[in-house]
Structures are given as C-alpha cells and as structure tokens.
Amino acid sequence: MTTQTENFHSGFAVLAGLPNAGKSTLLNALAGGLLSPVTDKPQTTRQNILAIIEGPAYQVVFVDTPGFLHPRYKLQQTMAACVDRAVGEDADVVLLLLDAAAPDLSAYQELFAKLAKVFCPVYLVLTKTDLVKDKSVLPALEAEVKKTLPRVEKTFCVSAPRGSGVEELKAAVAAAMPLSPAYFPPGQWTDRWERFYAAEFIREQIFKLYQKEIPYSTQVEIEKFTEDLGPKNFIRAIIHVERETQKPILIGKGGAAIAKLRQRAQQRIEQFLGRPYRLELQVVVSPNWRNDDKLLEKFGYIDKE
Numbered sequence: 001m002t003t004q005t006e007n008f009h010s011g012f013a014v015l016a017g018l019p020n021a022g023k024s025t026l027l028n029a030l031a032g033g034l035l036s037p038v039t040d041k042p043q044t045t046r047q048n049i050l051a052i053i054e055g056p057a058y059q060v061v062f063v064d065t066p067g068f069l070h071p072r073y074k075l076q077q078t079m080a081a082c083v084d085r086a087v088g089e090d091a092d093v094v095l096l097l098l099d100a101a102a103p104d105l106s107a108y109q110e111l112f113a114k115l116a117k118v119f120c121p122v123y124l125v126l127t128k129t130d131l132v133k134d135k136s137v138l139p140a141l142e143a144e145v146k147k148t149l150p151r152v153e154k155t156f157c158v159s160a161p162r163g164s165g166v167e168e169l170k171a172a173v174a175a176a177m178p179l180s181p182a183y184f185p186p187g188q189w190t191d192r193w194e195r196f197y198a199a200e201f202i203r204e205q206i207f208k209l210y211q212k213e214i215p216y217s218t219q220v221e222i223e224k225f226t227e228d229l230g231p232k233n234f235i236r237a238i239i240h241v242e243r244e245t246q247k248p249i250l251i252g253k254g255g256a257a258i259a260k261l262r263q264r265a266q267q268r269i270e271q272f273l274g275r276p277y278r279l280e281l282q283v284v285v286s287p288n289w290r291n292d293d294k295l296l297e298k299f300g301y302i303d304k305e
Helices: 023-031 074-090 105-115 137-148 166-176 194-209 246-251 253-273 293-298
Strands: 009-016 049-055 058-064 093-099 122-127 152-157 219-226 234-241 278-285
Touching (some): 009 023, 009 166, 023 049, 023 058, 023 093, 023 166, 049 166, 093 105, 093 137, 093 166, 105 137, 122 137, 122 166, 137 152, 152 166, 194 219, 194 234, 234 246, 253 278
Parallel strands (some): 009 093, 093 122, 122 152, 234 278
Antiparallel strands (some): 219 234
C-alpha cells in the first residue's frame, strides 16, 4: 500500500445492472482503454474486473460485475455471488446502470431490493442515451426508478461510446471516495494478470463470431503463456465446450472458423498487451463444465478451500 497525504481519497465504485446494460463499455470509457470484453450479447462478463483510475489526490477502483441474473448453472451462481460480494462488501459507491434506450424496470426489481439494503451511496447511470431520440423521457425514467429505489442520490446520463457524460461521472465518483490511502501502487491499472485478459479476449471473439449457445458453453483456459521473447512470445489456449456437437462448429469446415477466431483474438491480445504474440488454439470437450465444481474451481470461479 502506498503512502499519500492525509487528504488522499481512495475506494471502490461498483458497476451493477442487468446483462447488456453497458457496464463493460462504460468501464472501458472510464479507464480510457479496452480493459473489459465488450460484445452485443448479454452475460459476456463472468467475473469481477477492476479498472484502477487515479488522480493527484485520489484513486478509484471501478469494479465491472457480471450482469445480474437468475442462475441456471453453478457457473451463473458464482457470477451472482460476484455481484453480491461487490455490492454488499466492497462498494463505497454503487453505480446502477440502466439501458435508457430499452428500459425494463420490472426486470430490475430484485436488484433494486438488494441495493435498498446497501449502506453506501447509489448513483443511477442511464446508459446508451445517444440511442434515445426523445430526451424528455430521461427525467421520467429517473423518477420511476426513484419510486422503487428512493436512495438514489445522483443521476447521470451517459453515452460511453461517444464519451458523453463520462468525465462528469468520473469526477463525481472520485469526489465521493472516502479518506484512505491507495489500495494499489501508483500506475497499476488492473488487478488481473495478463494471461487472464488473454483468455477474456479469446472469449470476447467467440461471442462475436459464434451464435446461439456456443459462446455460453465455452471456457478458455490458458495452458502456456511465454513473454519477453520478442517475436517468439507464445500463447497456447484450450477452448472447453460441453458437447461433442459443439466442437466441429467451433473449428468450422476445414478449420476456417477457428482460424478466423485465432487471427482476431491474436490481434486483440496484441493490441491490449502492446507486443506480438503467436496464438495457438485447441478445442476439447469437457462435459457439463458449467455445473462441475472441480472444473469451476480449476477455471477460477470457485475459491479453493
């Protein structure tokens, strides 16, 4: 832990909302880079991802949580636990994200109930406002949320892809942080290892390239990660699927599909890490892995006892 003056502020701001509410896109905008995977499909994020943002007298740790959902698999139970832990234990401020272009307040009732019990401030963040033609509906939407969740202290209208409202939100969150030394050393911008992001970006491209159940049935495991070898930097990743029928879909005719996946994932990893890598992908069948405690522990979704 670093040493700051007595006027230093530091803490955690947790992003919470339904799948596809725009949490990962907003996290990337706040962080000023592509830190969290973003796709047009819900439930891309499976674990909490931290973006550490700092200024002259503050450090804010933004936490991107999985989309709030009703668990059907043990995997989704671990995702729900990530949300509960972040909101209930870690947060100094909760940012409640709501898609202003397609609000479904009925689906938020359970999350509203959870947030009604937290002790920290709750800020309402109306996302995707660039897609809202009639801006007069935004105050009405805010009022409707406050009927159920009156503890909302502030409201922000943002369009993360355009950067609209992002700096105002960041400044307000930084101002709300408690007096505290920094939780992370200066210059550190996430708590995850590079191999974690390599797996995340391979998964991101699976979500973008494949349809229906395939993305949700896959898990990426980094088997080998070598670096600081210049052009010989190398990553070998195993893509786990649940059924034999899913394997040929991922590979494609003549290996065309997985070749495209490899190319796009490698570009994304190199863009993020800032150095060249050679990526190798292998597909294996791990039956029912989303309900297998041992595999979920191996993949890091369940803490080892």
